[in-house]
Amino acid sequence: MSPLARRPAAPAPGTRSRILATAAEEFGARGFAATTVDRIARRARVNKAMIYYHFPSKRALYTAIVRSHFAPIVERLAAITAQQAPPDQQLDLLIQTLVEAIDASKPFLSIFLREIADGAVHLGSEDLALLAGIFGTVRSVIAEGTSQKVFQPVHPALAHFTIIAPVIMFRATAPVRARIEATRGVVIPDADRSTVVSHARMVARRMLAPQ
Amino acid sequence: MSPLARRPAAPAPGTRSRILATAAEEFGARGFAATTVDRIARRARVNKAMIYYHFPSKRALYTAIVRSHFAPIVERLAAITAQQAPPDQQLDLLIQTLVEAIDASKPFLSIFLREIADGAVHLGSEDLALLAGIFGTVRSVIAEGTSQKVFQPVHPALAHFTIIAPVIMFRATAPVRARIEATRGVVIPDADRSTVVSHARMVARRMLAPQ
DNA sequence: GTCTATACTTCGATAGAC
DNA sequence: GTCTATCGAAGTATAGAC
Numbered sequence: 001m002s003p004l005a006r007r008p009a010a011p012a013p014g015t016r017s018r019i020l021a022t023a024a025e026e027f028g029a030r031g032f033a034a035t036t037v038d039r040i041a042r043r044a045r046v047n048k049a050m051i052y053y054h055f056p057s058k059r060a061l062y063t064a065i066v067r068s069h070f071a072p073i074v075e076r077l078a079a080i081t082a083q084q085a086p087p088d089q090q091l092d093l094l095i096q097t098l099v100e101a102i103d104a105s106k107p108f109l110s111i112f113l114r115e116i117a118d119g120a121v122h123l124g125s126e127d128l129a130l131l132a133g134i135f136g137t138v139r140s141v142i143a144e145g146t147s148q149k150v151f152q153p154v155h156p157a158l159a160h161f162t163i164i165a166p167v168i169m170f171r172a173t174a175p176v177r178a179r180i181e182a183t184r185g186v187v188i189p190d191a192d193r194s195t196v197v198s199h200a201r202m203v204a205r206r207m208l209a210p211q
Numbered sequence: 212m213s214p215l216a217r218r219p220a221a222p223a224p225g226t227r228s229r230i231l232a233t234a235a236e237e238f239g240a241r242g243f244a245a246t247t248v249d250r251i252a253r254r255a256r257v258n259k260a261m262i263y264y265h266f267p268s269k270r271a272l273y274t275a276i277v278r279s280h281f282a283p284i285v286e287r288l289a290a291i292t293a294q295q296a297p298p299d300q301q302l303d304l305l306i307q308t309l310v311e312a313i314d315a316s317k318p319f320l321s322i323f324l325r326e327i328a329d330g331a332v333h334l335g336s337e338d339l340a341l342l343a344g345i346f347g348t349v350r351s352v353i354a355e356g357t358s359q360k361v362f363q364p365v366h367p368a369l370a371h372f373t374i375i376a377p378v379i380m381f382r383a384t385a386p387v388r389a390r391i392e393a394t395r396g397v398v399i400p401d402a403d404r405s406t407v408v409s410h411a412r413m414v415a416r417r418m419l420a421p422q
Numbered sequence: 423g424t425c426t427a428t429a430c431t432t433c434g435a436t437a438g439a440c
Numbered sequence: 441g442t443c444t445a446t447c448g449a450a451g452t453a454t455a456g457a458c
Contacts, residue, residue: 012423031325034244036451047425052453110328114242117321117328119386125394132391135399155402157388158410161377169376170369175330177368180343183336188346191366199369206417223441247433258443263435 016054018044024065028107031114032062032122062122066115069108070130073101077137087145088205091163094138095200098164102171103193109172135160142208151208163204167196227265229255235276239318242325243273243333273333277326280319281341284312288348298356299416302374305349306411309375313382314404320383346371353419362419374415378407 022044026035037058041048055061080093102109115122123131138160145151170191177188191199233255237246248269252259266272291304313320326333334342349371356362381402388399402410 015423028328029330031242031244031328033242037453038451047423048452049426049454050424053423058452113324113328116380116383116387117239117242117324119240120390128387128391128394131387132395132397135391136397155400155406155410157399158377158381158402158407161380161384162373162410162414165376165380166369166372168380169327169372172327173372176327176339176342179331180339180346183339184343186343186347188368189366191369195366196369199366199373203373203414203418206420207414209417226441248435249433258441259434260436260444261442264441269434 015044015046015050019046019051019054019061020065020068023061024069024105024107024111027062027065028110032058059122063124063127065108066111066123066127067130069105069111070127073097074130074133074137076101077134081137081141087141087148087150088208090141091138091145091204091208092201094141095163095204096197099167099193099197099200102167106171109168113168113172138163145208149210152210154208159207162207163200166203167200170196226255226257226261230257230262230265230272231276231279234272235280235316235318235322238273238276239321243269270333274335274338276319277322277334277338278341280316280322281338284308285341285344285348287312288345292348292352298352298359298361299419301352302349302356302415302419303412305352306374306415307408309345310378310404310408310411313378317382320379324379324383349374356419360421363421365419370418373418374411377414378411381407 019040023035023040026040026043035058037048037051040061041051044051051061055064076097077094080090080097083090085093120128120131135157139156142151142154142156142159146153174190177190180186181188230251234246234251237251237254246269248259248262251272252262255262262272266275287308288305291301291308294301296304331339331342346368350367353362353365353367353370357364385401388401391397392399
């Protein structure tokens with residue numbers, strides 16, 4: 001190789017992951033349709049054509065982000081139920097893990113909310129399977145507790161969302177609450193993770209306590 | 212007026228409301244950016260130019276929808292706290308009213324979720340005031356109960372979302388749950404309104420019961 | 423792997439006749 | 441109030457040089 005030759009094909013290791021991270025922020029903040037590939041490129045400091053070099057389409061880029069966020073959550077949840085602990089202990093661990101997952105990525109939380117509003121039209125059957133896995137895990141732990149008479153009988157889906165929806169909505173509404181605080185001069189206290197976990201556990205315990 | 216003259220300006224009473232209803236469905240199902248004025252026009256069976264005759268812009272149409280949905284909810288909530296009932300009774304009424312509001316318009320529920328994901332960028336200070344009103348009403352009833360020692364102390368925002376977020380997410384996820392049922396052959400029971408109200412009241416009562 | 427330039431499409435919005 | 445026709449701005453995606 002001539003020393004005078006240029007190096008036109010030097011790999012830039014951070015490029016692909018920088019695209020993914022920036023795209024997640026944009027999709028989360030604006031939604032799929034309102035996100036432009038131009039803007040992702042500019043913010044990730046790559047050329048727009050580079051995005052199409054790494055991903056076949058805007059949609060494929062979006063799908064890659066969704067998969068990479070869902071999969072590890074389901075794995076961690078499965079690890080908890082694999083151990084044969086009592087239902088109330090498993091539920092405490094499930095709550096801890098779910099709150100950590102929700103806190104792990106603010107953009108993904110927004111993507112998740114939009115996906116629900118969309119009726120999950122962007123999710124393939126593999127993604128739906130991951131979602132069903134999360135739902136099924138919580139549900140089976142509650143069902144086990146009910147059959148052992150340590151939990152009272154509850155509507156499965158309503159119980160599931162009673163545990164997790166408050167955390168989702170509380171975290172997701174943080175920017176809106178901040179705007180209300182700023183605009184209207186009221187103080188709405190935030191909460192750190194241990195406060196949120198404690199609250200969710202308290203709610204779960206009280207909701208499921210036998211009559 | 213000559214009998215031969217045409218009547219080019221016959222009013223079509225249903226036009227404006229048909230635009231509003233169709234636009235709400237589209238904004239709910241697709242989000243603001245993905246919704247096209249062309250499609251609203253086609254589905255509402257009006258000419259696109261008619262939309263711009265009734266509303267100055269796509270954004271103004273969206274805002275009109277948001278206002279018309281938020282305002283009556285806040286009114287009904289205010290009517291409840293105006294009466295001087297005990298906190299637990301007020302809370303039961305608040306829950307009933309909020310569940311009814313959530314069930315009243317499926318499109319608006321999706322619009323609401325997307326607005327949260329957006330950080331409420333489409334909402335002006337008047338809309339934020341309405342949102343703050345909903346939040347403040349629940350919050351003040353809980354605070355009153357706590358100061359009367361009939362409720363235990365709780366984090367205001369977490370308590371608020373513990374009561375209302377499960378209902379929001381349960382209703383909003385109905386299409387996704389249906390897809391999971393269809394794709395994966397599992398049965399996820401739905402719930403009618405009285406079941407949802409009872410569940411939310413049970414959760415609120417148990418969460419707020421003094422230790 | 424990276425860039426420039428551009429083809430192709432869609433969409434919000436308006437002009438102007440009736 | 442209602443229509444047709446169209447402008448102009450963005451935006452996805454690709455071709456092709458280096």
